[in-house]
Amino acid sequence: xxxxxxxxxxxxxxxxxxxxxxxxxxxxxxxxxxxxxxxxxxxxxxxxxxxxxxxxxxxxxxxxxxxxxxxxxxxxxxxxxxxxxxxxxxxxxxxxxxxxxxxxxxxxxxxxxxxxxxxxxxxxxxxxxxxxxxxxxxxxxxxxxxxxxxxxxxxxxxxxxxxxxxxxxxxxxxxxxxxxxxxxxxxxxxxxxxxxxxxxxxxxxxxxxxxxxxxxxxxxxxxxxxxxxxxxxxxxxxxxxxxxxxxxxxxxxxxxxxxxxxxxxxxxxxxxxxxxxxxxxxxxxxxxxxxxxxxxxxxxxxxxxxxxxxxxxxxxxxxxxxxxxxxxxxxxxxxxxxxxxxxxxxxxxxxxxxxxxxxxxxxxxxxxxxxxxxxxxxxxxxxxxxxxxxxxxxxxxxxxxxxxxxxxxxxxxxxxxxxxxxxxxxxxxxxxxxxxxxxxxxxxxxxxxxxxxxxxxxxxxxxxxxxxxxxxxxxxxxxxxxxxxxxxxxxxxxxxxxxxxxxxxxxxxxxxxxxxxxxxxxxxxxxxxxxxxxxxxxxxxxxxxxxxxxxxxxx
Numbered sequence: 001x002x003x004x005x006x007x008x009x010x011x012x013x014x015x016x017x018x019x020x021x022x023x024x025x026x027x028x029x030x031x032x033x034x035x036x037x038x039x040x041x042x043x044x045x046x047x048x049x050x051x052x053x054x055x056x057x058x059x060x061x062x063x064x065x066x067x068x069x070x071x072x073x074x075x076x077x078x079x080x081x082x083x084x085x086x087x088x089x090x091x092x093x094x095x096x097x098x099x100x101x102x103x104x105x106x107x108x109x110x111x112x113x114x115x116x117x118x119x120x121x122x123x124x125x126x127x128x129x130x131x132x133x134x135x136x137x138x139x140x141x142x143x144x145x146x147x148x149x150x151x152x153x154x155x156x157x158x159x160x161x162x163x164x165x166x167x168x169x170x171x172x173x174x175x176x177x178x179x180x181x182x183x184x185x186x187x188x189x190x191x192x193x194x195x196x197x198x199x200x201x202x203x204x205x206x207x208x209x210x211x212x213x214x215x216x217x218x219x220x221x222x223x224x225x226x227x228x229x230x231x232x233x234x235x236x237x238x239x240x241x242x243x244x245x246x247x248x249x250x251x252x253x254x255x256x257x258x259x260x261x262x263x264x265x266x267x268x269x270x271x272x273x274x275x276x277x278x279x280x281x282x283x284x285x286x287x288x289x290x291x292x293x294x295x296x297x298x299x300x301x302x303x304x305x306x307x308x309x310x311x312x313x314x315x316x317x318x319x320x321x322x323x324x325x326x327x328x329x330x331x332x333x334x335x336x337x338x339x340x341x342x343x344x345x346x347x348x349x350x351x352x353x354x355x356x357x358x359x360x361x362x363x364x365x366x367x368x369x370x371x372x373x374x375x376x377x378x379x380x381x382x383x384x385x386x387x388x389x390x391x392x393x394x395x396x397x398x399x400x401x402x403x404x405x406x407x408x409x410x411x412x413x414x415x416x417x418x419x420x421x422x423x424x425x426x427x428x429x430x431x432x433x434x435x436x437x438x439x440x441x442x443x444x445x446x447x448x449x450x451x452x453x454x455x456x457x458x459x460x461x462x463x464x465x466x467x468x469x470x471x472x473x474x475x476x477x478x479x480x481x482x483x484x485x486x487x488x489x490x491x492x493x494x495x496x497x498x499x500x501x502x503x504x505x506x507x508x509x510x511x512x513x514x515x516x517x518x519x520x521x522x523x524x525x526x527x528x529x530x531x532x533x534x535x536x537x538x539x540x541x542x543x544x545x546x547x548x549x550x551x552x553x554x555x
Contacts, residue, residue, distance in 0.1 A: 032080035033087070040073040052244040054251045060102050060279055067095045102279070109277025111324070115332035117276045121283060122321040124377055128387035133354060133378075134421040142459055143183040143213035143353070144431045144439055146415045150174045150185040150218075152437045154209040157218040161207075164189065164220070167196050170209060171231070176351045176358060177258050177310045183213040183353045188257055188265065188292070190232035197234060204228040204293070208257075208265055216439065227265055227292040231255070239267050242295055243288060247271075250299075253284065256311040257292075265292040270312055271299070283321075284384070287312045305382060310358040313381045318360050319345060322377055322386075326364060342367045343374065346395050348416045357382055361419055363395050364388075371398045373447075376419055391426050393447035399428040402450045403443035407432055412440055419447070423467050425475060446470070458502045461519045464550045487512065488536040488555070494529055505529065506546075509537070515546040525554045 048055075053065050074088045111118050145153065151172050158170050168189040176185050188208045191197035204226025211218045229239045236242060243252060253270040260266060269288040275281035287305050290297040305312050326343030327335055334340055349362040358381050363373035373396075376389045394402075400414035410432075417428035422444055432441040432455065442459045444466035446452035454469050456462030487509060494507035503520040507529070516537060520526050529535075534555040539547040 029081055029085065032077055035080050036073055036076035039076050040069055043072055044069050049241075052240055054244075054249060056249045056251060058274060058278070059251050060106070063098050063102050067098050070095050105278030106280075109274070109280025111280075111328065112332055114276045114280060115328040115335075117281060118321075118324040119328035121275070121281055122318070122325045122379070122384070122386055124325065124379075124386040124388035126388045126390070128389060130376075130389040130391060130426060131421055131424065133387060134352075134419075136423060137420045141214060142420065142429055143418065144442060144459065145185065145211060145213040145216055146350075146431065147174050147176075147185065148437045149216075149415075149431070149433060149439055150187075150211045150213075153211050153216060153218040154187065157209065157220055161220055164207065166192075167200055168192060168205065171257070173257060174211070175256050175258060175311060176213070178353050178356050178358060179210070179259060179263075180261060181356055183351075185211045185213060186257060186259055188227060188230055190230060194234075197232065201233075201237075205230055205232075208259070210259075221263060223265070223293065225293050229267065229290060229292050229295045237295070239290065239292075242290065243269055243297070246297060247288060247299070250288070252288075253317065254314040256314075258308075258310060260306075260308045266290060267292055268309055268311055270314060272317075282317065284313050284317065307356070307382070309382055311381050313379075313384050315349065315360055315381070318379050318381065318384065319349065319362070322362070322379065339367055345377070346373065346397070348396055350416050350418045351381075352378060352418055352420075354378070359387075365395055371395055378419075389426075391447060393426065394428075394445075394450035396428065399445040399447075399450045399453075400430060402445055402453045403430050403432060403455065406443065406453055406455045407441060410434075410440070414443065417445070422463065423470060425470060427466070446475070449473070456519075458504065458519060460504060460517055460548050461502065461521060463548055464519065464522075467550055486536065486538050489534070491529060491531055491533045491535060494531060496527075503527070509535070513545075516549050517546055518549045518552055522549065523552050523554065526552070529554070 053059070053062050056062055070091045074091055077088060078084060151174060154170050154174065158165055169192050171187045171190045174185040174187045176183060186208060189205045191200060206226045207220045207222045209218060210221050229237050229242055231239055233239065236245065239255065250271050251273065253272050256268040258266050258268055267290040269290065270284045271286040271288060272282050273285045275283045284302055286299055286301045287309070288297055288299050289309070300306070302312060322345050326345070329341045335342060343364045344367055346363040346365055349360055352359045352361045359378040360381055361376065361378050364375045364377055365373050372392065372394060374392050376391055377386060379386045396417050399417055403414045404412065412432035412434060415431045415433065417430045420427050420429050426447040428445040428447060430443045430445065431439045432443060434440050441455050441457060442462040443453060443455045444462055452469050452473055454462050454465035456465055489509040489511060492508045492510050494505060497504050497506065505518050505520070505526050507516055509516065516539065518526065536553045536555060537549045538551045539549045
């Protein structure tokens with residue numbers, strides 16, 4: 001340790017010309033040192049401006065960056081001095097020590113020595129009640145749009161905006177958020193090219209795109225004042241550079257674009273640190289929220305992130321921790337030998353909206369890669385609160401194949417499913433898309449038995465068919481909340497709406513405030529229905545303000 005201290009002391013003294021001025025460094029060497037130092041400093045400033053490396057000793061990329069600068073300095077000093085001296089020798093020793101520090105720290109922080117710590121980074125509540133956390137869902141609140149479909153809908157809407165389409169493009173991130181308790185995908189516009197940036201930068205990006213995942217309605221949300229901070233900006237207004245300039249030491253993970261409850265656009269920049277050893281156990285410790293319009297920013301500790309924020313934890317990080325959770329349950333050696341109790345996430349994930357938060361959802365299966373899940377995990381992307389549902393059944397890709405098999409003549413492709421509570425039964429819901437990524441049909445597939453699958457041209461139609469299949473297969477609805485009810489009475493109000501090309505009827509019955517919803521396929525008399533008609537309907541009671549009927553008889 002004394003030797004190392006001596007080396008550092010000598011190196012610093014070399015920079016200040018105190019030791020070598022009279023002994024080693026002559027006037028020529030001093031000039032070479034100054035030129036090498038100034039050139040290295042210029043390179044450091046330019047490269048930092050471009051690379052935006054966090055100035056943090058806990059960031060491996062920063063340490064490698066310092067080594068890179070020292071090598072450049074040594075090369076320049078050697079070139080100008082035309083010889084090797086002690087300053088170069090000490091800098092090379094420091095480079096070696098820093099490389100050993102990074103390599104040794106990385107190895108010591110690996111899962112080989114810290115399997116239990118990695119396993120405990122994510123906690124799943126194994127007592128979570130699926131039916132309590134996921135109330136029965138009606139077709140009016142099921143998200144049917146995935147990212148690919150959102151891109152298609154957004155591009156179509158953007159094509160209608162003649163003033164925008166020649167100047168701007170659409171960022172294809174389309175983050176899923178909850179906006180006013182409804183699932184949306186949102187994404188900003190971006191400048192088409194450098195010339196378009198130069199001519200429009202004064203006003204900023206004028207809008208962002210918002211796609212309702214339930215109704216499939218897309219809109220270009222125009223802003224009173226344009227967004228001055230984005231990924232497509234340049235110089236100081238580039239969002240990554242704006243963050244680095246204000247928080248030079250923080251380590252940022254993947255940025256997410258969101259809007260608050262008033263529709264104001266923000267960039268969410270998760271801040272991470274290493275929690276295991278020196279460079280292991282990456283985890284989110286906070287987030288910086290940047291107003292995309294004016295650049296105002298504020299750091300929040302992870303426990304104090306505003307509730308409207310939906311994506312403080314990047315999905316990739318959560319999935320990595322979930323993988324460690326299932327992999328290292330019984331230590332590191334167990335993963336190599338017996339693999340007792342080892343689980344892994346299925347090869348896909350989706351998002352589920354619960355209580356105004358966005359949860360990452362995926363199944364958990366055994367390492368043998370069979371076609372079944374032993375349970376499901378849902379993880380809150382704002383708080384990292386995790387829930388484990390002990391529900392066994394078909395894994396997602398089996399359900400997707402089953403749904404595609406129902407429409408194999410049409411060659412539709414299934415989206416990765418979401419897990420919902422349909423009539424008291426754990427159920428996969430999927431959209432079926434054509435080659436243009438447009439949603440054409442919908443499917444409900446039983447988790448317990450993926451051969452119980454119902455499809456329809458509308459969500460309501462598919463839901464009705466699914467409930468009928470459940471009953472015909474002896475799957476009883478929850479006796480408390482999901483009984484099939486029968487009601488007879490006169491229609492007091494009725495209106496027609498066309499959803500996805502299908503006529504759907506909304507009506508009320510005398511003495512009941514519930515809005516009943518029926519697809520035209522239930523009766524060819526629906527188009528002739530009027531106020532005063534006496535009908536008998538059946539519906540699965542979910543205690544919502546509206547109910548989808550499964551049958552209707554005109555008396």
